[in-house]
Amino acid sequence: MKTTLRCFTPMIFLALVGLVAGCGGDDSEPGGAAGSAGSGGSGGSGGAGGDGGGTSDAADMKIASSTGAWNVYRDPYADGRASPIADTMMGSADAFALGGGKMRVKLTVSALPANRPFGSHIHKLACEDTKAGGHYQNNPAPDGGANDPAFANAANEVWLDFVTDASGAASKETTVDFVPRTGQAKSVVIHDMLTMDGGLAGAKLACINMPF
Ligand SMILES: [Cu+2]
Numbered sequence: 001m002k003t004t005l006r007c008f009t010p011m012i013f014l015a016l017v018g019l020v021a022g023c024g025g026d027d028s029e030p031g032g033a034a035g036s037a038g039s040g041g042s043g044g045s046g047g048a049g050g051d052g053g054g055t056s057d058a059a060d061m062k063i064a065s066s067t068g069a070w071n072v073y074r075d076p077y078a079d080g081r082a083s084p085i086a087d088t089m090m091g092s093a094d095a096f097a098l099g100g101g102k103m104r105v106k107l108t109v110s111a112l113p114a115n116r117p118f119g120s121h122i123h124k125l126a127c128e129d130t131k132a133g134g135h136y137q138n139n140p141a142p143d144g145g146a147n148d149p150a151f152a153n154a155a156n157e158v159w160l161d162f163v164t165d166a167s168g169a170a171s172k173e174t175t176v177d178f179v180p181r182t183g184q185a186k187s188v189v190i191h192d193m194l195t196m197d198g199g200l201a202g203a204k205l206a207c208i209n210m211p212f
Pocket residue numbers: 120121122123135189191201
């Protein structure tokens with residue numbers, strides 16, 4: 001009788017508290033709960049494994065990506081002629097630090113006119129700010145010298161010229177021996193012509209922001 005009471009009383013108390021424990025079957029629920037926690041833990045370590053995969057790319061780290069949609073500039077020739085680029089163009093750009101101060105930039109575009117050359121560069125300003133301004137230069141030219149070939153060249157700027165294929169798509173990668181200074185390179189611009197000596201490439205046709 002005494003034993004029964006001793007057992008019964010804690011059972012009521014524990015039931016009120018909301019726990020299942022006591023005189024029998026006290027190892028079922030808590031054990032199950034612990035098992036669930038264990039499963040969650042292994043899920044977490046799966047995520048950690050994914051992070052590990054990223055860490056193995058540490059020498060090839062993404063440092064900038066294009067954001068938003070392409071800005072296709074209106075009246076690019078300032079004479080009323082239509083742009084050769086439609087508003088429906090697509091694409092993106094990414095920049096990777098390779099270690100040793102080098103950077104690889106990849107530009108991918110589509111829905112452009114087929115089999116056509118374009119110039120392209122990383123520019124200093126955002127697309128909406130003075131049509132992205134001038135080209136980013138690792139060693140900045142003195143005032144008025146931005147088109148001096150000593151500064152406006154493929155080693156001191158980031159040139160991404162490309163020729164579209166029969167479907168109007170293109171992909172271009174270039175590697176340079178520098179990484180842009182934070183806040184001083186903000187976009188990728190597509191121009192009307194392949195880049196010539198001194199960095200000139202004709203009208204600015206389209207732009208996508210890629211802030212460094
Ligand atoms: Cu440009």
